[in-house]
Amino acid sequence: MVFWNPKNTGLQGARVKKAGKTAVVRALLAWYGHARRDLPWRRSQDPYRVWVSEIMLQQTQVERVRDFYDRFLERFPTVAALAAAAEHDVLRLWEGLGYYRRARQLHAAAKTIVADHAGEFPRTVAGLRSLPGIGRYTAGAIASIAFDLPEPIVEANSRRVIARLAGHEGPLGSAAGDEPIWEIAAALVPQRHPGKFNQALMDVGSLVCTPERPLCGTCPLAACCEAKRTGRVAEIPMKVARRAVKEIHETAVVVRRAGRVLVVRRGPGEWWEGLWDFPRVPKAAGAARRGIERSEVLGDLACGATRRLGTITHTVTHHRITLDVLACEADSAGRAKPGRRWVTAKALASLAMTSPGRRIVRML
Ligand code: SF4
Structure with missing residues (x-):
């Protein structure tokens, strides 16, 4: 029929x-x-x-x-x-x-x-x-x-x-x-x-x-x-061209101080808005140092030498994010700022975190 x-x-x-x-x-x-x-x-x-x-x-x-x-x-x-x-x-x-x-x-x-x-x-x-x-x-x-x-x-x-x-x-x-x-x-x-x-x-x-x-x-x-x-x-259905994948390279920084790590809250309009994450600088690993010093979130902290922890990749819609993960020690806690917290490893477990942030926690 x-x-x-x-x-x-x-x-x-x-x-x-x-x-x-x-x-x-x-x-x-x-x-x-x-x-x-x-x-x-x-x-x-x-x-x-x-x-x-x-x-x-x-x-x-x-x-x-x-x-x-x-x-x-x-x-x-x-x-x-x-x-x-x-x-x-x-x-x-x-x-x-x-x-x-x-x-x-x-x-x-x-x-x-x-x-x-x-x-x-x-x-x-x-x-x-x-x-x-x-x-x-x-x-x-x-x-x-x-x-x-x-x-x-x-x-x-x-x-x-x-x-x-x-x-x-x-x-x-x-x-x-x-x-x-x-x-x-x-x-x-x-x-x-x-x-x-x-x-x-x-x-x-x-x-x-x-x-x-x-x-x-x-x-x-x-x-x-x-x-x-x-x-x-x-x-049928008619094939439609897929959107090209856009590559994004960033550096995430695990800043430690006195048994705590620094986390920041993703702001309005950002991916993962309202979730906690490790601070990021939009730099390739080689230029990360300058990125940290100029970063709005990290710029007021005196950070020691950086150590590389690894790389993770994550896909969001048609973006593929490659994230170099570095660690460093901070000499001070810096100024208190909204959306920025020093937390213990235990507290990290109960925070609502971005997917890459959670993967970094596992890496730690
Ligand atoms: S095209 Fe799909 S709906 Fe049509 S017969 Fe084949 S499987 Fe069934």
């Missing part, structure tokens, strides 16, 4: 044929019943749990989220517990997941839910989207999975499946490029079991309709797939 009428030139969701929709929904739900991924956040329809998992899964692999998810819910089992927490504790628990803005917005949204919605999640997409950090996808996920509302979702996996299913050749990944996919998703999502349907689409994308070498031979949607029917599976 052809799901999509190839004579149609547009991709408006209204053009999804009824029989095609029924076939897709039935095939997906039947497949989901026996082949779905067993994920911890799927054992409950509690909107709080669905929300936490969806925020964690943004830009993070499923396997990585598993451990963090359980630990986070153990510490903050309800939206009220999260709202009452100190931001420092939320960030500390998020450490290692990256993209800390997500944690801050999660915390802010929890406070809004408690303060403005009596601790209950809004039950509409518009209401959900009014909360910090909840966009179109997350609102659709919460609405469909937690509240059984027939709301569509489009993310990397389901976007690929829908594009192939409909034979859609346009560029994807931007708001304008994805709009036709949203329209098809909205036309497809059923009144009954919308949450299961949406999760099934994502699972098919993750397990069967993979970016390279999709398993069309065992795909539950093979009979409805326009890309398969027309032999265009390899061309």
Whole structure:
């Protein structure tokens, strides 16, 4: 059965044929019943749990989220517990997941839910989207999975499946490029079991309709797939050029004094805003000395000879940071400054730190 009428030139969701929709929904739900991924956040329809998992899964692999998810819910089992927490504790628990803005917005949204919605999640997409950090996808996920509302979702996996299913050749990944996919998703999502349907689409994308070498031979949607029917599976979705990786070289300095080390708090607008880190100077190792002397954070300290501890690399979006790590002893504690602290090794363990900062702690 052809799901999509190839004579149609547009991709408006209204053009999804009824029989095609029924076939897709039935095939997906039947497949989901026996082949779905067993994920911890799927054992409950509690909107709080669905929300936490969806925020964690943004830009993070499923396997990585598993451990963090359980630990986070153990510490903050309800939206009220999260709202009452100190931001420092939320960030500390998020450490290692990256993209800390997500944690801050999660915390802010929890406070809004408690303060403005009596601790209950809004039950509409518009209401959900009014909360910090909840966009179109997350609102659709919460609405469909937690509240059984027939709301569509489009993310990397389901976007690929829908594009192939409909034979859609346009560029994807931007708001304008994805709009036709949203329209098809909205036309497809059923009144009954919308949450299961949406999760099934994502699972098919993750397990069967993979970016390279999709398993069309065992795909539950093979009979409805326009890309398969027309032999265009390899061309859909359209390949988009990746952004070039930008190299950044910095030097991190572990300054010691009287059994303590100096840490600085990342400022507004910086990567890892609000987290603690070792001071950095934007210099190659050879010029580090001058960098330390001119540094706003270190310039008032008289530091002795530097010793090299090693090098670490870290990737943030499309930036690869190479960090030379040096150590030195300071003669004095310098002036007291906001965002600068001398801490013991024990205190380092409980600080919310940047990922490279935590790796330096392990190096020490
Ligand atoms: S038939 Fe192939 S291309 Fe079409 S949805 Fe299934 S796996 Fe993807």
